[in-house]
Amino acid sequence: MFQLTVLYNHPEDPVAFDKHYTEVHAPLAAKMPGLRRYTYAKPGPGPDGSQPAYYLVAVLDFDDEAGLGAAMGSEEGQAASADLPNFAGAGATLLVGPATVAT
């Protein structure tokens, strides 16, 4: 399996981010061919009430590196990438690599 993790920084306008992510970006990304599983999580504050390190964590699973490449290069993937500036101006960290299913 090959996994793309996107760690979104805290946005200036969380309400606008949430609306755009759930109504526009997630539906766009979910259409990418070869995407096997796609989850996104909204971390809560730490045990001490501190702000979490990231605002949203998206995890996208593909069969292999070629599958991720094909998905990102597809019309749907390009639309999802082109949509990033529309809501993720605060920046995001992308991590891409082989993954193991432990359970």
Added chain:
Amino acid sequence: MFQLTVLYNHPEDPVAFDKHYTEVHAPLAAKMPGLRRYTYAKPGPGPDGSQPAYYLVAVLDFDDEAGLGAAMGSEEGQAASADLPNFAGAGATLLVGPATVAT
């Protein structure tokens, strides 16, 4: 769904980290009751060859917050937590929150 994401910093000794993680820590964590899915990914370098922001990304899925709490409080969860100092001295960022399955 409720998700725990663990972002491990780059270890001083990657070979020792890998061995401990795959042979000891992952099998311990995988035994936690209520754990629905558990993957770990090893991010590769960025397109410019830069070191990825984190060394390893673990994503653990539970039914809900109570399920995560019960897993962490279980004998198996406590063993997994107690094992962290044995390999993760470089530190890790934990993110915990509700997750949506988009695909």
